[in-house]
Amino acid sequence: MKILVDAMGGDFAPLEPIKGCLAAKAADPQLSLALIGKKDAIESCAKEHGLSLEGFEIIHAENVITMEDPPLSVRSKPDTSLRVGFELLAKKEADAFVSAGSTGAVQVGATLFVKRLPGVKRAAIGTIVALSCPVLILDCGANTTYNEDIFVQYAIMGSLYMQIVCGIEKPRVGLLNIGTEDHKGTDEHVKSYKALSALDGIHFVGNVEASAVANGVCDVLVTDGFAGNVLLKSMEGMSKFLLKNVKQTLNSNLKTKIGGLLIKKDLYGMKKKFDASEYGGAPLLGISAPVIKAHGNSNAYAIKNAIFQARQIVQGDTVSKIALAVKEFSEKTKAIEETKQG
């Protein structure tokens, strides 16, 4: 199995991608890993930090898509590490691609060069949050429009992903909404609730309010990109804000400082328990080959986990299974409609 890693993507590139590859290779020497990016930058960075690149393929790409570049620059900017990776993946010269680069560019590039699976209306970016249990939230991309057909496909793809990659036998699928009753939300939510309820083989648990996500009431949460973004970022912002304030409180006087020393280790352990980088990066579902968008601030540990996540996706034959499920569903829907019309 050959996995491509964007050496230039993310806040700490190329150092952390290099270190992530080293960690992955140390844990699984069979893995074939290729680093894509400016060859001299990769080599001088490795040299500077005393890291050996032996056993890795280095694929040169002259340019980099920065965070300031618009998503479509993945098409207009020649020879970027992202584009080179997508083109190799499209030509089936590798099995998966991991990048911590710009989310928009990864989403656009995957769709433009690797293409969606037949019948998939929209590729979804799934983000895993790990609180009471890992929850795959999709879409967390920039798509703000949605309808029942898109949401049904998200449910099918997300459900398969959680089954294959996270080993959850019967993933519970929820629809993010402003209330649990079936009439809540926009017209599209009401229609989606009905369509998801009628879906064979999907364990739909109904509407899920944002307040319940942390409690682990579902394994897959279906949403549009706008609400998904608001959900994720507010959880992130709130947890940073609270932990900062707990820290300040612990530093406020001698008594709390002593108390703080006694609980420090366990509190840190608690924080670590909710670290979602354990689960790798954000998978792009509905694309015809595995693409993982690692978090922009990924360190070596996160990159290593994203590489193992890619391995798991490939080993589980996830993309083919998603392709088959989407095909079966659309054929069934078509048959039902033809029966109705006939």
Added chain:
Amino acid sequence: MKILVDAMGGDFAPLEPIKGCLAAKAADPQLSLALIGKKDAIESCAKEHGLSLEGFEIIHAENVITMEDPPLSVRSKPDTSLRVGFELLAKKEADAFVSAGSTGAVQVGATLFVKRLPGVKRAAIGTIVALSCPVLILDCGANTTYNEDIFVQYAIMGSLYMQIVCGIEKPRVGLLNIGTEDHKGTDEHVKSYKALSALDGIHFVGNVEASAVANGVCDVLVTDGFAGNVLLKSMEGMSKFLLKNVKQTLNSNLKTKIGGLLIKKDLYGMKKKFDASEYGGAPLLGISAPVIKAHGNSNAYAIKNAIFQARQIVQGDTVSKIALAVKEFSEKTKAIEETKQG
């Protein structure tokens, strides 16, 4: 000044509304307060708890809108405490109305019976979260559609509210979005960004991501009801989840238990600092008389604060000022359009 209080609204009615009125009256004996609800229920509850109703007007209403009743039952169900309150407010027999009843019914009832101010396209429910600073988030109702005209009115109304009621000289207005750049979000968000930037007398600070809300980057946050609901509930859910886990961590072994004892008081103080019930309930902005929706789980303290919030709204002549600002803005917009056409 006469303020109406729904004695039957909320999870702890009529006891907490009665106690809230007593607390408000004790702090401000000049205040004229009327409790609306089933007279015998109010009186027997007061008697049972040894509370005196002397000095309060009791306005009888035979029925109650429960949390199970749909919002429109405020019109169909006769003689409910909510409806009686709205009708008295509409007839100007009182200056403000406070209810901890069903949000939907309060919003529908206020619009049906008290009516929107001339030119107001949609009344907004504002919710205050008190983290780094109090932030008024509006709309937090059930409205899921939006456009630039609605968002501009939210900005005008919210800005005046924070000026008059919270004493913020130049409230910073933000637009909830999935990125800070002006091209982010739906087409309506892009148009709203432009319209808000061009608004005279409003201190628009641009798009605000959900992660930044807790850090206090704005005083007024404009959003549609769907995203507002997701934002509020995820912040609420996340903070409950984290505090529960901190508590569990403190109870995990002898060392952390001792540490916990040392920091307990300060941690509780921290939690209390972020208690938004300090700021009362959710004001309905754009309605032609002051209506406050107190939280369903309001205790006496929250009801008292909602009453004082209503007093502040009345004293500050907030409704007239909002009416004037909306009128001036629509006249100005009309003049600009006529100039363009002419």
